[in-house]
Amino acid sequence: DTGVSQDPRHKITKRGQNVTFRCDPISEHNRLYWYRQTLGQGPEFLTYFQNEAQLEKSRLLSDRFSAERPKGSFSTLEIQRTEQGDSAMYLCASSSGPGHGSYEQYFGPGTRLTVT
Amino acid sequence: GQQVMQIPQYQHVQEGEDFTTYCNSSTTLSNIQWYKQRPGGHPVFLIQLVKSGEVKKQKRLTFQFGEAKKNSSLHITATQTTDVGTYFCAGPPSYGKLTFGQGTILTVHP
Numbered sequence: 001d002t003g004v005s006q007d008p009r010h011k012i013t014k015r016g017q018n019v020t021f022r023c024d025p026i027s028e029h030n031r032l033y034w035y036r037q038t039l040g041q042g043p044e045f046l047t048y049f050q051n052e053a054q055l056e057k058s059r060l061l062s063d064r065f066s067a068e069r070p071k072g073s074f075s076t077l078e079i080q081r082t083e084q085g086d087s088a089m090y091l092c093a094s095s096s097g098p099g100h101g102s103y104e105q106y107f108g109p110g111t112r113l114t115v116t
Numbered sequence: 117g118q119q120v121m122q123i124p125q126y127q128h129v130q131e132g133e134d135f136t137t138y139c140n141s142s143t144t145l146s147n148i149q150w151y152k153q154r155p156g157g158h159p160v161f162l163i164q165l166v167k168s169g170e171v172k173k174q175k176r177l178t179f180q181f182g183e184a185k186k187n188s189s190l191h192i193t194a195t196q197t198t199d200v201g202t203y204f205c206a207g208p209p210s211y212g213k214l215t216f217g218q219g220t221i222l223t224v225h226p
Contacts, residue, residue, distance in 0.1 A: 033213070042122075042204050042216030043159060056213060091158060104149065104161040105214060 002026060004108035006092050012114045013082055020078045021111045025094030032075050033105060034067055035091040043091055043107075049075060082115045089113075120207050122217030130225050135192040137220035139205030146208060148181060148188045153219070154201040162190075162203075195224045 005024045013019050025032045030051050035043035046065065047057045051072035064082075069075040079086055089112050093105040119142045129135050139148065147166040151159040163172055165181035165188060172179045178191045188205055202221045206214040 040218075042206075042219050043214075045213050045215065048213055093159075104164060105159075106161065107158040109158050 004092055004094050004106050006090075006108040006111050008111055009109060010112045010114075012116065015084060015115055016081055018078065018080045019082060019113065020076055021090055021092075021113075022074060022076050023092030023094075023108060024074045025092070026106055027073075029094035029096050029106070030072070031095045031103070032069055033093045033095075034075070034077050035093065037089045037091055037110070038087075046077075046090075079113075082113075084115045087113055087115045120205060120215050120217040122205055122220055124220055125218060126221050126223075128223045128225065129195050131197060132194050135195050135199070135222055137190050137203050137205075137222075139188045139190075139217050141186045141207050144185050146185075148185075149206045149208075149214065150179060150188075150190055151204045151206060151216075152201050153204065157201075159204060192222075195222070197224050197226055200224050 004026055007022045011019055032049045034046040036046055037043045045058050046061050047067045048055055049069040052069050064080045067075060067077045089110045091110045092108045095103040095105045121140045123138050127135055147164055149164045150162040152162055153159045163179050165179055168185050169183045170181040176193045180189045182188060190203055192199055200223060202219040204216050204219045206216045208214055
């Protein structure tokens with residue numbers, strides 16, 4: 001399967017714990033995005049990489065959230081000191097495009113986080 | 117900031133009926149994308165519209181981009197049970213990032 005993969009698919013954690021999610025984009029894609037989706041809502045942008053550079057981060061993203069893409073391939077999203085409000089589906093997407101256009105984004109299956 | 121509003125929030129139709137969802141942006145969009153998310157699934161890209169007044173068709177689906185590039189619509193002719201899911205429009209207010217509408221949840225009764 002050459003699509004976007006995410007690991008784990010489900011994560012249950014206790015409030016206050018740290019969690020880390022991994023995303024492996026489509027190999028030839030240089031752009032990688034993280035979104036968060038809650039029930040009944042559209043995906044909400046969190047952050048975006050082009051290659052290894054983190055180019056944009058949502059103002060909604062607190063300091064407890066950090067993302068990396070160290071070699072421009074896979075990415076990790078870490079949430080420190082989780083809160084119940086962090087419970088959501090975390091979606092990763094990737095796309096091609098070195099220019100300033102928009103390109104279709106391919107989404108992974110998501111990681112469903114439940115904070116108890 | 118960029119806002120993309122989508123209506124209706126829900127649409128229930130009988131199989132064979134038509135369906136339309138509308139998307140409105142508070143600002144002019146360079147382009148707009150449409151995605152479909154099946155229940156329990158992830159968003160899947162359907163189409164991208166770029167030109168003012170553009171109309172594109174994919175079998176029973178017709179996508180339109182408004183002349184002012186601030187609104188768009190998706191019309192499905194003769195719905196089938198396989199059309200069930202949530203349809204999202206998404207606008208790019210800045211380089212690459214997508215702002216999604218709230219989505220329209222379509223249910224199709226056989």
